[in-house]
Amino acid sequence: MNPPALTLVSHLLCPYVQRAAIALAEKNVPFERVVIDLANKPDWFVKLSPLGKVPLLRVPRPDGGGEAILFESNVICEYIEETQGGPRLHPQDPLQRAEHRAWMEFGSAILADLWGYETTRDVGVFEQKRQALAAKFERVEAALAGGPFFAGERFSLVDAVFAPVFRYFELFDTLHDSHVFDRTPKVNAWRLALRERSSVRNAVVPDYRKHLRAFLEKHEAHLLTLASGD
Template structure:
């Protein structure tokens, strides 16, 4: 049983099916999108239960006291946090492997991934400042430079000729880069002249089946962000 509309505080827990993998998610959450990307890439059968993160059901908090998505549940197993759930799926479902088999390369990928926290922080800083804080924007560009350099050296994807885990880990925020340009005309978070290789990577990523299956277009992201900024996030936008 998959549900699209979000479950709020007074809702009942949808019945669990023995052996069935379930993802607790929120349609517009970039962290949950990481897990959805891995599920789609690996063609894993699962069901989705979306959660109202402003009015969380007690049964959801029983599964993750932090109250965050994504959460995976299967029989007596419950896991949360996006990176943990993605690594777990890659280990348990070995087809279409995403983490490098070479321990050194996997470690190098994680070093690069650790730098991505600055990109996320500066992205949201730019949103909060409505693009008016030049220092925040310059900090964003500076934090993106290691990724521009890495993709130039590695090839089409961060995994070379095919996507690897880090491609999916960082994609959700690149999908949302266009939100700022629409809401704040004249502000470009990723100028092509500064980031030609990342710009090319974004276009290639858009063609991947897993990305097509999980992404929303920029106008939809803009509509959701406006509802979120107004304090009334529309988790069921478009349904």
């Protein structure tokens, strides 16, 4: 059997890597996954990655002239959509497609707030990020229709972007009730539907939650203080 043509360079916890892994799985595209430690980046990775970040997608050039290195998760997802078979992950209508791309960017903005929410030791910063997350999810709530996914019955790249966001809360919800989703019943239903999707479940290693917990402990996150009741 020939090895997979595509190689996804990853990190255990990176939500942006998960986007690409989900898109590849939804398209039924075989790929090799190479996991690196971003705290100890291999020399070959430093040479390949212009920004020193994951994901990277290593793509053999069709003419046999080496390989292309794609970076930035949304770019990788768009390439997968445009070049691979399987179900479409973007709407065919140009306006709807543009709207979906805009919501993908909104998902990235939520991840920026999540970074501060999960890593900060500061009570004030934690509350600021909690409120920002709640407000953003209320904006998402207003955009959702009948479900179960972002655009209804069809899974899309917007779902691939938001699934890693919601995955964080599978651990966070066991530590502390943030009330982030108190006013978003449709978002709650959406994140539960995504959690059951095989492409979403398989986008991370089985012990992902253990690694995420260790990450919080390393940063002495305020979330863990709330969990301990201190």
